[in-house]
Amino acid sequence: MIERNYHSVVLDREKCKGCTNCIKNCPTEAIRVRDGKAKILEDRCIDCGECIRICPQHAKLAKTDELSILNNFRYRVVIPAPSLYGQFKEYMNPEKILMGLKKMGFDEVYEVALAAENVSIAVRRYLSEKNNPKPGISSACPAVVRLIQVRFPDLIKNIVPIKAPIEIAAKKAREKIKKEKGFKDDEIGVFFITPCPAKVTSIKSPVGAKTSFINGAFSVSQIYGDLLKNIKSVKESDLDGTLQKASGLGVGWGRSGGENKALAMGNTLSVDGIHNVIEVLEEVEMGRLKDIDFIEAQACIGGCVGGALMVEKQVIARTRLRKLSETLAQNFAVDEYVVLKEYDNNYYFMTEKIEPKHVMKLDEDIAKAIEKMELLEKTLERLPGLDCGSCGSPNCRALAEDIVRGIASENDCVFVLREKVKELAEEMLELSKRLPPAMGDGDFNRKGEKNET
Amino acid sequence: MNKNFLLKMSFDIEGNNFNAAGAASSEIKRKLKQIGLNSDVVRRAAVSAYEAEMNIVIHAYKGVLTVTVSPGEINILAEDEGPGIADIELAMKEGYSTASDDVREMGFGAGMGLPNMKKCSDKFEIKTELGVGTKVSMTIYY
Numbered sequence: 236m237i238e239r240n241y242h243s244v245v246l247d248r249e250k251c252k253g254c255t256n257c258i259k260n261c262p263t264e265a266i267r268v269r270d271g272k273a274k275i276l277e278d279r280c281i282d283c284g285e286c287i288r289i290c291p292q293h294a295k296l297a298k299t300d301e302l303s304i305l306n307n308f309r310y311r312v313v314i315p316a317p318s319l320y321g322q323f324k325e326y327m328n329p330e331k332i333l334m335g336l337k338k339m340g341f342d343e344v345y346e347v348a349l350a351a352e353n354v355s356i357a358v359r360r361y362l363s364e365k366n367n368p369k370p371g372i373s374s375a376c377p378a379v380v381r382l383i384q385v386r387f388p389d390l391i392k393n394i395v396p397i398k399a400p401i402e403i404a405a406k407k408a409r410e411k412i413k414k415e416k417g418f419k420d421d422e423i424g425v426f427f428i429t430p431c432p433a434k435v436t437s438i439k440s441p442v443g444a445k446t447s448f449i450n451g452a453f454s455v456s457q458i459y460g461d462l463l464k465n466i467k468s469v470k471e472s473d474l475d476g477t478l479q480k481a482s483g484l485g486v487g488w489g490r491s492g493g494e495n496k497a498l499a500m501g502n503t504l505s506v507d508g509i510h511n512v513i514e515v516l517e518e519v520e521m522g523r524l525k526d527i528d529f530i531e532a533q534a535c536i537g538g539c540v541g542g543a544l545m546v547e548k549q550v551i552a553r554t555r556l557r558k559l560s561e562t563l564a565q566n567f568a569v570d571e572y573v574v575l576k577e578y579d580n581n582y583y584f585m586t587e588k589i590e591p592k593h594v595m596k597l598d599e600d601i602a603k604a605i606e607k608m609e610l611l612e613k614t615l616e617r618l619p620g621l622d623c624g625s626c627g628s629p630n631c632r633a634l635a636e637d638i639v640r641g642i643a644s645e646n647d648c649v650f651v652l653r654e655k656v657k658e659l660a661e662e663m664l665e666l667s668k669r670l671p672p673a674m675g676d677g678d679f680n681r682k683g684e685k686n687e688t
Numbered sequence: 689m690n691k692n693f694l695l696k697m698s699f700d701i702e703g704n705n706f707n708a709a710g711a712a713s714s715e716i717k718r719k720l721k722q723i724g725l726n727s728d729v730v731r732r733a734a735v736s737a738y739e740a741e742m743n744i745v746i747h748a749y750k751g752v753l754t755v756t757v758s759p760g761e762i763n764i765l766a767e768d769e770g771p772g773i774a775d776i777e778l779a780m781k782e783g784y785s786t787a788s789d790d791v792r793e794m795g796f797g798a799g800m801g802l803p804n805m806k807k808c809s810d811k812f813e814i815k816t817e818l819g820v821g822t823k824v825s826m827t828i829y830y
């Protein structure tokens with residue numbers, strides 16, 4: 236089931252106090268406070284999860300699936316994000332973590348880290364081809380892809396049009412099970428253990444594909460307690476060393492810099508944290524990073540280990556993941572030759588074009604947009620420039636824009652309102668001094684002005 | 689509909705102020721995006737404006753950057769009070785720069801600004817007078 240405007244990030248109206256923390260930190264200015272509650276502007280939201288992190292009331296939530304959907308499928312596969320390993324003290328024993336995960340009700344485990352190896356090889360090949368726009372930008376973080384659609388439509392051509400590791404993992408897992416176990420596609424359920432809301436949205440409402448190979452997503456924080464118990468109950472004798480297959484290169488994808496390390500080619504740049512990503516994309520847009528071949532851009536600080544739905548502290552999870560990936564094998568577990576053949580058969584490419592979302596435009600018509608721009612500037616001049624946010628828009632400029640777009644009014648600004656009240660009060664005072672013509676003491680005229688004597 | 693629409697924005701640029709450098713062209717870029725111009729046009733205008741702004745910051749004393757959007761075209765005008773350019777032909781060469789070592793350390797002075805401005809615009813004019821200042825006018829059709 237595909238919902239075109241699906242968003243994983245939602246608001247808990249009960250908890251929201253209408254403070255302005257989220258509106259001021261949103262990278263696409265997608266939140267307003269109206270009638271004392273935050274309101275997400277659907278077409279601007281990129282599901283990066285910044286608001287989930289910053290909300291002091293924990294009123295921003297990520298919609299994920301209920302574990303009960305496992306019952307809808309005969310054969311159930313779990314595909315854990317590489318970043319999952321860093322969430323547990325047992326990080327140096329990933330086999331144990333995967334066994335604990337499997338025991339939650341899955342028939343099979345397929346590591347996304349393994350598919351990340353396939354993707355690394357495919358991306359490397361893509362970048363080595365002539366005529367592909369430079370710098371290439373990773374498509375792995377869906378929040379970054381959506382950011383580009385909304386704020387940098389000109390850079391869509393730079394996004395490497397290769398599917399993200401989670402989709403390749405699901406595709407591979409399905410093929411394997413169909414072949415080995417004889418199940419049909421609709422009997423197999425594939426479930427992702429997600430670090431973030433952006434990935435959930437990318438499954439429910441894909442960009443670059445009509446449908447996802449994945450049937451559902453559970454967040455790390457959602458299953459953490461149960462998973463922790465399961466991991467503790469796993470005995471060494473339960474393990475046969477068949478679950479954890481990916482190399483250190485694949486596992487390394489879970490933290491920032493890991494993707495570039497696995498690529499091991501050319502002049503690459505790695506940037507993490509959505510606000511830093513925006514800075515870099517501004518540079519790319521101005522043509523100032525032409526000497527860079529590839530940009531690994533991740534919305535979360537530290538990469539997926541810093542995902543908004545993770546439990547462990549980012550710095551700790553990141554260090555653990557680094558240690559783990561350094562001890563695992565340093566060459567790909569997948570067969571490079573096979574991957575390149577698949578690449579030539581278009582196995583890895585996105586099947587749909589990534590479309591720009593022109594939500595920042597003031598109007599479809601340039602002449603009208605210019606009129607609105609002028610109105611916006613004039614309105615902005617009347618606002619105090621304090622960027623306080625009490626109007627419910629992130630800053631004075633955004634309020635001016637909202638007014639021009641017809642979704643706010645100048646009186647929403649407390650300072651403008653106070654000014655108007657003052658003017659009104661003065662006028663009332665003025666009026667109160669006026670007297671009926673028959674009254675008066677001779678010293679003052681009807682308008683309340685002193686008579687000349 | 690109004691066929692003679694016009695959007696005009698002007699920015700004062702201070703020579704040698706690297707804190708504010710790039711602010712004017714950022715704002716220009718944002719506004720051109722908001723009025724919905726084609727993204728390639730926005731990019732070319734933004735790059736031209738940025739290079740012109742930086743040349744004032746680096747090479748002149750002070751100046752004004754003016755962008756005018758009218759039907760079918762964008763004009764970018766950079767006028768400064770500054771030393772002027774002795775040899776325009778030389779200055780237009782890729783790689784020619786008189787930028788100081790300090791400025792180079794900040795990542796400028798590759799001698800690519802003027803050539804880039806010319807490449808990005810459909811019409812490019814430069815007038816200069818030694819000891820008085822420089823005037824660069826660029827037009828981009830859309």
Ligand SMILES: Nc1ncnc2c1ncn2[C@@H]1O[C@H](COP(=O)(O)OP(=O)(O)OP(=O)(O)O)[C@@H](O)[C@H]1O
Pocket residue numbers: 739743744746747748768770771772773779780784785786787795796797798799800801802803822
């Ligand atoms: N507005 C100006 N006033 C005085 N001299 C200028 C001005 N603009 C350019 N020049 C001269 O022309 C040269 C070439 O300019 P250009 O913009 O191509 O390169 P640059 O500014 O030195 O380096 P870059 O633009 O790559 O950072 C400058 O080094 C400077 O000597």
Ligand code: SF4
Pocket residue numbers: 283375376377378379430431432433434533534535538539540541542543
């Ligand atoms: S960096 Fe990773 S965790 Fe964060 S939004 Fe992107 S994909 Fe999700």
Ligand SMILES: [Mg+2]
Pocket residue numbers: 739742743797800801802
């Ligand atoms: Mg220059």
